[in-house]
Amino acid sequence: xxxxxxxxxxxxxxxxxxxxxxxxxxxxxxxxxxxxxxxxxxxxxxxxxxxxxxxxxxx
Amino acid sequence: xxxxxxxxxxxxxxxxxxxxxxxxxxxxxxxxxxxxxxxxxxxxxxxxxxxxxxxxxxxxxxxxxxxxxxxxxxxxxxxxxxxxxxxxxxxxxxxxxxxxxxxxxxxxxxxxxxxxxxxxxxxxxxxxxxxxxxxxxxxxxxxxxxxxxxxxxxxxxxxxxxxxxxxxxxxxxxxxxxxxxxxxxxxxxxxxxxxxxxxxxxxxxxxxxxxxxxxxxxxxxxxxxxxxxxxxxxxxxxxxxxxxxxxxxxxxxxxxxxxxxxxxxxxxxxxxxxxxxxxxxxxxxxxxxxxxxxxxxxxxxxxxxxxxxxxxxxxxxxxxxxxxxxxxxxxxxxxxxxxxxxxxxxxxxxxxxx
Numbered sequence: 001x002x003x004x005x006x007x008x009x010x011x012x013x014x015x016x017x018x019x020x021x022x023x024x025x026x027x028x029x030x031x032x033x034x035x036x037x038x039x040x041x042x043x044x045x046x047x048x049x050x051x052x053x054x055x056x057x058x059x
Numbered sequence: 060x061x062x063x064x065x066x067x068x069x070x071x072x073x074x075x076x077x078x079x080x081x082x083x084x085x086x087x088x089x090x091x092x093x094x095x096x097x098x099x100x101x102x103x104x105x106x107x108x109x110x111x112x113x114x115x116x117x118x119x120x121x122x123x124x125x126x127x128x129x130x131x132x133x134x135x136x137x138x139x140x141x142x143x144x145x146x147x148x149x150x151x152x153x154x155x156x157x158x159x160x161x162x163x164x165x166x167x168x169x170x171x172x173x174x175x176x177x178x179x180x181x182x183x184x185x186x187x188x189x190x191x192x193x194x195x196x197x198x199x200x201x202x203x204x205x206x207x208x209x210x211x212x213x214x215x216x217x218x219x220x221x222x223x224x225x226x227x228x229x230x231x232x233x234x235x236x237x238x239x240x241x242x243x244x245x246x247x248x249x250x251x252x253x254x255x256x257x258x259x260x261x262x263x264x265x266x267x268x269x270x271x272x273x274x275x276x277x278x279x280x281x282x283x284x285x286x287x288x289x290x291x292x293x294x295x296x297x298x299x300x301x302x303x304x305x306x307x308x309x310x311x312x313x314x315x316x317x318x319x320x321x322x323x324x325x326x327x328x329x330x331x332x333x334x335x336x337x338x339x340x341x342x343x344x345x346x347x348x349x350x351x352x353x354x355x356x357x358x359x360x361x362x363x364x365x366x367x368x369x370x371x372x373x374x375x376x377x378x379x380x381x382x383x384x385x386x387x388x389x390x391x392x393x394x395x396x397x398x399x400x401x402x403x404x405x406x407x408x409x410x411x412x413x
Contacts, residue, residue: 011352012327015359025357026364029278033365036278038285045283045357052356 010056018051100241103293106190106217108341109238113191116337117158120197126335127160132319133379134160134233135170137262138178140381141231142169144258148228149183154249154261155217155235156187157337158197159209166206179207186210186227189235190217194337218245222252229253232261234379237294238341246307256388259309265294265380266316271366272329272358272375278365279357288346300382309384310391317379322372326362327355329375 015022025048028041117123138161141148153161165179185207189195192213198204199211214221218241230249239245249259273291280287295303297316304312323329333339367373385391 008327008331011355012325015327015356016325019363022356022360023364026360026362029282029357029361030364033278036281038282040282045353048356048360049353 014052014056017055018048021048021051024048100244102240102343104238104240104341105343106238106240106341109217109337110191112334112339112341113157113337114193116335117191117193117197119335122335123158123194123197123337126332127158129319129321129336129377130157130160130234131164133262134164135167136317136379137161137231137233137260137381138164139169139171140260140383141229141258142178142181144229147181147183150226150228151182151185152222152227152230152252153185153187154220154230154232155238156189156195156211157233157235158194159187159199159211161185161231161233162187162207162209163198163201163203166203177206182207184208184210186212188212188214188220190214191337220245220248220252224251225254226252227254228257230257230259230261232259232263234262234264236261236263237265237292242295242303243306246303246309250308250384250386253386255386256391257386259384259386260382262379262381263295263300264377265300266296266378267376268294268378269375271362271373272326275326275358275362275365276354278361279354283353283357284351289342289344290340290350292340292342295380297380300380304382304384307384308387310387310393311383311385313381313383315381317381319377319379320374321377322368322374324372326359326373329373 021044025041025044028044029036153159156162162185165182165185166177169178187195187209189211190213195211195213217235218239230253232249236242236245246259253259269291276290277287297314301312301314304314323332362373
Protein backbone atom coordinates (compact mmCIF):
# COMPACT_ATOMS: atom_id res chain seq x y z
CA UNK A 1 0.00 0.00 0.00
CA UNK A 2 1.59 3.27 -1.04
CA UNK A 3 1.71 5.74 1.82
CA UNK A 4 0.64 9.30 1.17
CA UNK A 5 3.61 11.65 0.99
CA UNK A 6 3.09 15.08 2.43
CA UNK A 7 4.16 17.99 0.19
CA UNK A 8 6.71 19.03 2.81
CA UNK A 9 8.39 15.60 2.57
CA UNK A 10 8.67 15.88 -1.19
CA UNK A 11 9.97 19.42 -0.80
CA UNK A 12 12.54 18.34 1.81
CA UNK A 13 13.80 15.49 -0.37
CA UNK A 14 14.19 17.78 -3.37
CA UNK A 15 16.03 20.40 -1.30
CA UNK A 16 18.24 17.66 0.16
CA UNK A 17 19.57 16.89 -3.32
CA UNK A 18 20.84 20.46 -3.69
CA UNK A 19 23.04 20.68 -0.61
CA UNK A 20 26.04 21.90 -2.62
CA UNK A 21 24.12 24.86 -4.06
CA UNK A 22 22.53 25.45 -0.67
CA UNK A 23 25.95 25.64 0.93
CA UNK A 24 27.15 28.18 -1.65
CA UNK A 25 24.09 30.33 -1.01
CA UNK A 26 24.44 29.96 2.75
CA UNK A 27 28.11 30.96 2.62
CA UNK A 28 27.22 34.04 0.58
CA UNK A 29 24.77 35.18 3.30
CA UNK A 30 26.83 34.17 6.30
CA UNK A 31 29.97 35.87 4.94
CA UNK A 32 28.42 39.22 5.90
CA UNK A 33 25.21 38.41 7.72
CA UNK A 34 25.02 41.69 9.56
CA UNK A 35 24.50 43.59 6.31
CA UNK A 36 21.91 41.63 4.39
CA UNK A 37 19.89 43.45 1.75
CA UNK A 38 17.26 42.23 -0.67
CA UNK A 39 18.65 40.17 -3.54
CA UNK A 40 22.14 40.31 -2.07
CA UNK A 41 22.82 36.74 -3.17
CA UNK A 42 20.42 36.57 -6.11
CA UNK A 43 22.69 34.65 -8.48
CA UNK A 44 23.50 32.01 -5.84
CA UNK A 45 19.83 31.68 -4.97
CA UNK A 46 18.73 31.27 -8.57
CA UNK A 47 21.26 28.46 -8.99
CA UNK A 48 19.86 26.81 -5.86
CA UNK A 49 16.32 27.23 -7.08
CA UNK A 50 17.09 25.81 -10.55
CA UNK A 51 18.64 22.77 -8.93
CA UNK A 52 15.68 22.38 -6.58
CA UNK A 53 13.12 22.72 -9.38
CA UNK A 54 14.93 20.10 -11.43
CA UNK A 55 15.10 17.74 -8.45
CA UNK A 56 11.43 18.31 -7.63
CA UNK A 57 10.37 17.39 -11.17
CA UNK A 58 12.42 14.26 -11.59
CA UNK A 59 10.98 12.60 -8.53
CA UNK B 60 -22.86 97.34 28.69
CA UNK B 61 -21.44 94.65 30.95
CA UNK B 62 -18.27 93.00 29.95
CA UNK B 63 -18.57 89.17 29.56
CA UNK B 64 -15.89 88.60 32.22
CA UNK B 65 -18.20 89.83 34.95
CA UNK B 66 -21.07 87.53 33.97
CA UNK B 67 -21.74 84.49 36.16
CA UNK B 68 -20.61 81.16 34.71
CA UNK B 69 -24.10 80.00 33.76
CA UNK B 70 -24.80 82.93 31.56
CA UNK B 71 -21.38 82.60 29.97
CA UNK B 72 -22.40 79.10 28.94
CA UNK B 73 -25.60 80.34 27.34
CA UNK B 74 -23.64 82.95 25.47
CA UNK B 75 -21.26 80.45 23.97
CA UNK B 76 -24.12 78.09 23.19
CA UNK B 77 -25.85 80.66 21.08
CA UNK B 78 -22.67 81.51 19.25
CA UNK B 79 -21.35 78.12 18.22
CA UNK B 80 -22.69 74.59 18.52
CA UNK B 81 -19.28 73.07 18.11
CA UNK B 82 -17.82 74.59 21.25
CA UNK B 83 -20.75 73.40 23.34
CA UNK B 84 -20.62 69.90 21.96
CA UNK B 85 -16.97 69.60 22.86
CA UNK B 86 -17.42 70.99 26.36
CA UNK B 87 -20.34 68.75 27.30
CA UNK B 88 -19.05 65.54 25.72
CA UNK B 89 -15.94 65.46 27.90
CA UNK B 90 -16.06 62.87 30.63
CA UNK B 91 -13.72 62.08 33.45
CA UNK B 92 -10.48 60.39 32.52
CA UNK B 93 -10.64 57.12 34.41
CA UNK B 94 -8.13 54.31 34.44
CA UNK B 95 -9.45 50.90 33.51
CA UNK B 96 -9.25 48.47 36.42
CA UNK B 97 -6.22 46.23 36.29
CA UNK B 98 -3.29 46.57 33.99
CA UNK B 99 -4.21 46.81 30.31
CA UNK B 100 -3.24 43.59 28.60
CA UNK B 101 -1.90 43.26 25.12
CA UNK B 102 -2.82 40.10 23.29
CA UNK B 103 0.15 38.54 21.55
CA UNK B 104 -1.06 35.03 20.78
CA UNK B 105 -4.32 33.87 19.30
CA UNK B 106 -5.70 31.34 21.78
CA UNK B 107 -8.22 30.20 19.16
CA UNK B 108 -5.42 29.34 16.73
CA UNK B 109 -3.43 27.62 19.43
CA UNK B 110 -6.43 25.53 20.42
CA UNK B 111 -7.02 24.54 16.79
CA UNK B 112 -3.37 23.60 16.30
CA UNK B 113 -3.42 21.36 19.37
CA UNK B 114 -6.68 19.69 18.32
CA UNK B 115 -5.29 19.01 14.86
CA UNK B 116 -1.98 17.77 16.21
CA UNK B 117 -3.68 15.36 18.62
CA UNK B 118 -5.99 14.07 15.89
CA UNK B 119 -3.01 12.24 14.38
CA UNK B 120 -2.32 10.16 17.48
CA UNK B 121 0.77 8.34 16.24
CA UNK B 122 2.52 11.44 14.89
CA UNK B 123 1.67 13.27 18.07
CA UNK B 124 3.10 10.50 20.28
CA UNK B 125 6.26 10.38 18.17
CA UNK B 126 7.13 13.97 19.08
CA UNK B 127 6.53 13.58 22.81
CA UNK B 128 10.30 13.33 23.37
CA UNK B 129 10.64 16.95 24.42
CA UNK B 130 7.55 17.15 26.63
CA UNK B 131 8.32 13.83 28.32
CA UNK B 132 11.89 14.81 29.09
CA UNK B 133 10.90 18.20 30.46
CA UNK B 134 8.03 16.72 32.47
CA UNK B 135 10.41 14.18 33.96
CA UNK B 136 12.83 16.90 35.07
CA UNK B 137 9.91 18.83 36.51
CA UNK B 138 8.76 15.80 38.52
CA UNK B 139 12.24 15.49 40.03
CA UNK B 140 11.90 19.05 41.27
CA UNK B 141 8.53 18.23 42.83
CA UNK B 142 9.98 15.21 44.63
CA UNK B 143 12.71 17.40 46.11
CA UNK B 144 9.96 18.76 48.33
CA UNK B 145 9.74 16.22 51.12
CA UNK B 146 6.03 15.98 51.79
CA UNK B 147 2.90 14.25 50.55
CA UNK B 148 0.64 16.11 48.10
CA UNK B 149 -3.04 15.10 48.37
CA UNK B 150 -4.27 17.23 45.47
CA UNK B 151 -2.10 18.60 42.66
CA UNK B 152 -3.06 20.67 39.62
CA UNK B 153 -1.31 20.21 36.29
CA UNK B 154 -2.03 23.44 34.47
CA UNK B 155 -1.84 23.17 30.67
CA UNK B 156 -1.38 19.42 30.81
CA UNK B 157 -1.01 18.81 27.04
CA UNK B 158 -1.27 15.00 26.72
CA UNK B 159 -0.85 14.42 30.48
CA UNK B 160 2.91 14.11 30.08
CA UNK B 161 3.46 14.94 33.75
CA UNK B 162 1.09 12.16 34.82
CA UNK B 163 2.87 9.64 32.63
CA UNK B 164 6.27 10.66 33.96
CA UNK B 165 5.00 10.47 37.54
CA UNK B 166 4.01 6.84 37.09
CA UNK B 167 7.57 5.88 36.19
CA UNK B 168 10.30 5.20 38.74
CA UNK B 169 12.72 8.01 39.39
CA UNK B 170 15.88 7.80 37.24
CA UNK B 171 17.95 8.88 40.26
CA UNK B 172 16.90 5.87 42.33
CA UNK B 173 15.55 3.16 39.99
CA UNK B 174 15.10 0.66 42.80
CA UNK B 175 12.46 2.74 44.53
CA UNK B 176 8.79 2.65 43.65
CA UNK B 177 7.11 5.08 41.25
CA UNK B 178 7.09 8.78 41.87
CA UNK B 179 3.28 8.84 41.86
CA UNK B 180 2.96 7.52 45.41
CA UNK B 181 3.81 10.99 46.69
CA UNK B 182 0.57 12.27 45.16
CA UNK B 183 -3.05 11.30 45.72
CA UNK B 184 -4.97 13.09 42.98
CA UNK B 185 -3.67 14.85 39.89
CA UNK B 186 -6.07 17.28 38.22
CA UNK B 187 -4.97 17.68 34.59
CA UNK B 188 -6.41 20.87 33.09
CA UNK B 189 -6.02 21.72 29.42
CA UNK B 190 -8.02 23.70 26.89
CA UNK B 191 -7.65 21.23 24.02
CA UNK B 192 -9.88 18.21 24.59
CA UNK B 193 -8.35 16.03 21.88
CA UNK B 194 -4.85 16.58 23.30
CA UNK B 195 -5.96 15.97 26.88
CA UNK B 196 -7.74 12.67 26.17
CA UNK B 197 -5.20 11.41 23.64
CA UNK B 198 -3.65 8.90 26.04
CA UNK B 199 -6.69 8.34 28.26
CA UNK B 200 -6.82 4.60 27.52
CA UNK B 201 -3.14 3.83 28.09
CA UNK B 202 -2.14 1.67 31.09
CA UNK B 203 -0.45 4.50 33.03
CA UNK B 204 -3.88 5.97 33.78
CA UNK B 205 -4.59 3.10 36.18
CA UNK B 206 -1.39 3.70 38.14
CA UNK B 207 -2.63 6.91 39.75
CA UNK B 208 -5.78 8.94 40.09
CA UNK B 209 -5.98 11.43 37.22
CA UNK B 210 -8.91 13.81 36.85
CA UNK B 211 -9.01 15.28 33.35
CA UNK B 212 -10.66 18.64 32.99
CA UNK B 213 -11.16 20.64 29.79
CA UNK B 214 -10.81 24.37 30.41
CA UNK B 215 -12.91 26.77 28.31
CA UNK B 216 -9.92 29.11 28.17
CA UNK B 217 -6.37 28.54 29.23
CA UNK B 218 -6.18 31.94 30.93
CA UNK B 219 -8.92 31.44 33.54
CA UNK B 220 -8.72 28.90 36.35
CA UNK B 221 -12.20 27.76 37.47
CA UNK B 222 -11.11 26.70 40.97
CA UNK B 223 -11.85 27.87 44.49
CA UNK B 224 -9.14 29.62 46.46
CA UNK B 225 -6.91 27.38 48.63
CA UNK B 226 -7.70 24.18 46.70
CA UNK B 227 -4.40 22.61 45.69
CA UNK B 228 -1.35 21.38 47.59
CA UNK B 229 0.85 22.05 44.56
CA UNK B 230 0.45 23.43 41.05
CA UNK B 231 2.63 22.14 38.21
CA UNK B 232 2.85 23.46 34.69
CA UNK B 233 4.96 22.05 31.90
CA UNK B 234 5.56 23.72 28.53
CA UNK B 235 2.31 25.60 28.20
CA UNK B 236 2.85 28.92 29.96
CA UNK B 237 4.68 30.32 26.92
CA UNK B 238 1.35 30.57 25.06
CA UNK B 239 -0.36 32.59 27.79
CA UNK B 240 -1.11 36.21 26.91
CA UNK B 241 -1.65 37.58 30.39
CA UNK B 242 1.02 35.80 32.41
CA UNK B 243 0.77 38.08 35.50
CA UNK B 244 -2.94 37.33 35.80
CA UNK B 245 -2.55 33.56 35.38
CA UNK B 246 0.26 33.43 37.93
CA UNK B 247 -1.82 35.44 40.38
CA UNK B 248 -4.69 32.97 39.88
CA UNK B 249 -2.30 30.09 40.50
CA UNK B 250 -1.23 31.78 43.71
CA UNK B 251 -4.88 32.10 44.65
CA UNK B 252 -5.83 28.44 44.13
CA UNK B 253 -2.80 27.20 46.11
CA UNK B 254 -3.13 26.39 49.80
CA UNK B 255 -0.90 28.50 52.05
CA UNK B 256 2.73 27.38 52.12
CA UNK B 257 2.35 25.32 48.91
CA UNK B 258 4.65 25.35 45.88
CA UNK B 259 4.06 26.29 42.28
CA UNK B 260 6.57 24.51 40.05
CA UNK B 261 6.45 25.44 36.40
CA UNK B 262 8.57 25.27 33.30
CA UNK B 263 8.18 27.26 30.12
CA UNK B 264 10.11 27.80 26.93
CA UNK B 265 11.91 31.08 27.01
CA UNK B 266 14.92 33.18 26.20
CA UNK B 267 16.84 31.98 23.20
CA UNK B 268 14.66 28.99 22.36
CA UNK B 269 14.90 28.10 18.69
CA UNK B 270 17.24 31.03 18.04
CA UNK B 271 18.78 29.08 15.15
CA UNK B 272 15.44 28.83 13.36
CA UNK B 273 14.57 32.42 14.20
CA UNK B 274 17.81 33.88 12.84
CA UNK B 275 17.90 31.80 9.65
CA UNK B 276 14.31 32.62 8.79
CA UNK B 277 14.98 36.30 9.40
CA UNK B 278 18.09 36.31 7.20
CA UNK B 279 16.34 34.31 4.48
CA UNK B 280 13.29 36.58 4.37
CA UNK B 281 15.45 39.68 4.47
CA UNK B 282 17.44 38.56 1.47
CA UNK B 283 14.56 37.04 -0.49
CA UNK B 284 11.70 39.42 0.27
CA UNK B 285 13.37 42.50 1.71
CA UNK B 286 11.50 42.31 5.01
CA UNK B 287 11.00 40.17 8.08
CA UNK B 288 7.79 38.60 9.28
CA UNK B 289 7.03 36.98 12.62
CA UNK B 290 7.60 33.24 12.54
CA UNK B 291 8.64 32.51 16.12
CA UNK B 292 6.98 33.71 19.30
CA UNK B 293 8.41 36.38 21.53
CA UNK B 294 9.43 34.60 24.73
CA UNK B 295 9.96 35.60 28.33
CA UNK B 296 13.50 35.79 29.61
CA UNK B 297 14.94 34.52 32.89
CA UNK B 298 14.97 37.92 34.53
CA UNK B 299 11.35 38.55 33.50
CA UNK B 300 10.23 35.34 35.21
CA UNK B 301 11.60 36.34 38.61
CA UNK B 302 9.74 39.64 38.43
CA UNK B 303 6.54 37.94 37.27
CA UNK B 304 6.56 35.48 40.16
CA UNK B 305 7.25 38.23 42.66
CA UNK B 306 4.44 40.34 41.24
CA UNK B 307 2.03 37.40 41.53
CA UNK B 308 2.78 37.22 45.26
CA UNK B 309 5.08 34.19 45.40
CA UNK B 310 7.82 33.83 47.98
CA UNK B 311 11.11 31.91 48.18
CA UNK B 312 11.60 32.06 44.42
CA UNK B 313 13.91 29.77 42.51
CA UNK B 314 14.43 30.29 38.79
CA UNK B 315 16.88 28.25 36.78
CA UNK B 316 17.61 27.58 33.14
CA UNK B 317 18.20 24.36 31.30
CA UNK B 318 19.14 24.04 27.63
CA UNK B 319 18.08 21.00 25.63
CA UNK B 320 19.66 20.81 22.19
CA UNK B 321 17.99 18.45 19.74
CA UNK B 322 19.67 17.54 16.43
CA UNK B 323 17.47 17.30 13.35
CA UNK B 324 18.33 16.05 9.84
CA UNK B 325 17.07 19.31 8.28
CA UNK B 326 15.04 22.38 9.14
CA UNK B 327 11.89 20.89 7.62
CA UNK B 328 12.02 17.99 10.06
CA UNK B 329 12.22 20.52 12.90
CA UNK B 330 9.24 22.46 11.58
CA UNK B 331 7.25 19.28 11.04
CA UNK B 332 7.93 18.13 14.60
CA UNK B 333 6.91 21.49 16.01
CA UNK B 334 3.70 21.25 14.06
CA UNK B 335 3.03 17.73 15.29
CA UNK B 336 3.53 18.96 18.86
CA UNK B 337 0.94 21.66 18.24
CA UNK B 338 3.62 24.28 18.79
CA UNK B 339 3.29 26.07 15.45
CA UNK B 340 3.26 29.83 15.23
CA UNK B 341 0.15 31.40 16.80
CA UNK B 342 1.24 35.01 17.02
CA UNK B 343 -1.53 37.48 16.23
CA UNK B 344 -0.84 39.43 13.07
CA UNK B 345 1.42 36.74 11.66
CA UNK B 346 1.45 36.23 7.92
CA UNK B 347 -1.51 34.00 7.06
CA UNK B 348 -1.13 30.95 4.91
CA UNK B 349 1.87 28.76 4.28
CA UNK B 350 5.37 30.13 4.23
CA UNK B 351 6.85 30.94 0.84
CA UNK B 352 8.87 28.08 -0.56
CA UNK B 353 11.60 30.48 -1.65
CA UNK B 354 12.09 31.64 1.92
CA UNK B 355 12.12 28.09 3.25
CA UNK B 356 14.60 27.03 0.60
CA UNK B 357 16.85 29.95 1.49
CA UNK B 358 16.46 29.39 5.25
CA UNK B 359 17.55 25.77 4.95
CA UNK B 360 20.84 26.80 3.31
CA UNK B 361 21.48 29.53 5.87
CA UNK B 362 20.56 27.31 8.88
CA UNK B 363 23.00 24.65 7.71
CA UNK B 364 25.79 27.14 7.07
CA UNK B 365 25.33 29.33 10.16
CA UNK B 366 24.48 26.76 12.83
CA UNK B 367 24.89 23.30 11.27
CA UNK B 368 26.83 20.48 12.94
CA UNK B 369 29.83 18.82 11.34
CA UNK B 370 27.92 15.57 10.77
CA UNK B 371 25.35 17.30 8.54
CA UNK B 372 22.60 17.59 11.15
CA UNK B 373 21.27 20.86 12.47
CA UNK B 374 20.84 21.73 16.16
CA UNK B 375 17.73 23.29 17.68
CA UNK B 376 18.03 24.75 21.16
CA UNK B 377 15.12 24.62 23.58
CA UNK B 378 15.78 26.86 26.57
CA UNK B 379 13.66 25.82 29.51
CA UNK B 380 13.03 28.19 32.38
CA UNK B 381 12.11 26.37 35.57
CA UNK B 382 10.39 28.41 38.21
CA UNK B 383 9.49 27.56 41.77
CA UNK B 384 7.49 29.90 43.96
CA UNK B 385 5.79 29.33 47.29
CA UNK B 386 2.53 30.81 48.41
CA UNK B 387 2.94 32.70 51.65
CA UNK B 388 2.27 30.58 54.71
CA UNK B 389 2.27 31.14 58.47
CA UNK B 390 5.40 29.14 59.41
CA UNK B 391 7.38 29.80 56.27
CA UNK B 392 10.99 30.85 56.65
CA UNK B 393 11.51 34.44 55.58
CA UNK B 394 14.59 36.43 54.71
CA UNK B 395 16.06 38.26 57.70
CA UNK B 396 15.56 42.02 57.83
CA UNK B 397 18.15 44.17 56.14
CA UNK B 398 21.06 45.09 58.38
CA UNK B 399 20.49 42.27 60.86
CA UNK B 400 23.60 40.29 59.84
CA UNK B 401 26.17 40.02 62.65
CA UNK B 402 29.05 38.49 60.69
CA UNK B 403 30.96 40.44 58.06
CA UNK B 404 31.25 38.45 54.86
CA UNK B 405 34.45 40.40 54.16
CA UNK B 406 36.14 38.93 57.23
CA UNK B 407 35.06 35.42 56.30
CA UNK B 408 36.35 35.67 52.74
CA UNK B 409 39.63 37.32 53.75
CA UNK B 410 40.13 34.66 56.40
CA UNK B 411 39.82 31.99 53.74
CA UNK B 412 42.49 33.45 51.48
CA UNK B 413 45.09 33.71 54.25
